[in-house]
Amino acid sequence: MKTFKLGHIQKLYFCSGARNHTLKTLFPNAKFHYELDERSASFKALGSCMAGELAAVCVTSGTAVSECLSAMVEAKYADIPLILISGDRPKRLHGTGAAQTIDHFGASSNIAGQQVEILSCDAEELEINNPKFPLHLNILVDKELDRPNTVTKNNLDDLKDFVNSHERTLFLFSHARESLRELVLTIKKKTDFVYAETLSWAKDLGPIANEFELLKLYKEGCFDSIVRIGHTPLSKLWRVIDTETIDVFSVDPRGLSALSHGQVCSDLDFVSLSQLEPAKCSHVSSFNEDIFTKYPDSQWSWFKGFQESIPEDSIIYLGNSSVIRDFEAVQNKKFRTYGNRGANGIDGQLSSAIGLANSLTEKVYCVLGDLTFLYDIGACMELPENLEVFILDNNGGRIFERVGINDETMLEGKKLNMNVPEQVHIVKISPEQTLECFRELMS
Secondary structure (H helix, E strand, O other): OOEEOHHHOOEEEEOOOOOOHHHHHHOOOOEEEEOOOHHHHHHHHHHHHHOOOOEEEEEOOOHHHHOOHHHHHHHHHHOOOOEEEEEEOOHHHOOOOOOOOOOHHHHHOOOOOEEEEEEHHHHHHOOEEOOOOOEEEEEEOOOOOOOOOOOEEOOHHHHHHHHHOOOOEEEEEOOOOOOOHHHHHHHHOOOOOEEEOHHHOOHHHOOOOOHHHHHHHHHOOOOOEEEEEOOOOOOHHHHHHHHOOOEEEEEOOOOOOOOOOOEEEOOOOHHHHHOOOOOOOOOOOOOOOHHHHHOOOOHHHHHHHHHHHOOOOOEEEEOOOHHHHHHHHHOOOOOEEEOOOOOOOOOOHHHHHHHHHHOOOOOEEEEEEHHHHHHOHHHHHOOOOOEEEEEEEOOOOOHHHHOOOOOHHHOOOOOOOOOOOOOEEEEEOOHHHHHHHHHHHHO
């Protein structure tokens, strides 16, 4: 092939996600196959290439790319012209540890014959002369692509100055390899502007009820600064502030800002952090939990009932996407929660829960979404006796509705009509009630 254009692709195995769903218009001549599992999709594309078609797999950012590497390896050593197309987040977030942001080219660097990066606005005109396969095309798909990264590296003395120079600091606790509970207790005695996410093991302590109340307070201008302690936060607030100008200081043991601006230090020193003296801010939660009972078949209502039915301090593994967010929104008991929040992928979740249970003697509860379960269904072949699994069947992919993506190809759930072990419980959730409840919560 002397020249490659996107319009030359004949068959496209498309794994929809937040970063790549807008790319579909770039492939006018391709026959689309909508897929769930990127690993499987990439091997299907490989098979189509074997048959003589020019085929590609198109995925979103993060671990979706790494799932395709096995097929890329086979393509490299079998001399097959496979194409991997990844939708990616802005350059300003690369290397920061932001959610679903990994080094795509670093992952494929020893496999791809050629790597090409391009903005989505320029992709339609892309021409590659004498392409080398397997080809990895990374398309940057997001707003404000030219905004620079302005993160500065600092230390705990700078953090003390930061806290002392602001009057309404929000302390946002995400998670780390160790529990943040004692630190949350200490800071909470000094200010009510504390939000502890579920993986901090301190969600029940925070004066701010949930993410919805947190976003409301932020929009009302209650905070003049944010101190983030732990790894990349789960909260939507963290994505919102990336394009806004609020002062931010991150204390992250990885040394990652998880934003394109602000200050960061890697010294997670509990003693020093306990000595911070923020200005006293008061808050009494006004969140009305009656909204959850208004929608009895919603995901939030199920989580309320589930949490009430299990003992305090239970061990719970939570799948990504809406599962962990909705669990956190209704949590007011102490739990020891786990989840894969490093790169925030939905792959390998059941396997991770199995490994957790294998290494503990206590009972472990695992809650996953239906698509997350289907990704890892092979792990069901052997479950440890101390693991109980709940699969929330809401017809798949409903998180996209909450971010304004109404692409039906992303919402085509697979029917969970297979036989599962008795330790696995499939729970029917109403996607309609869940979406209506979400809209009311955000209004």
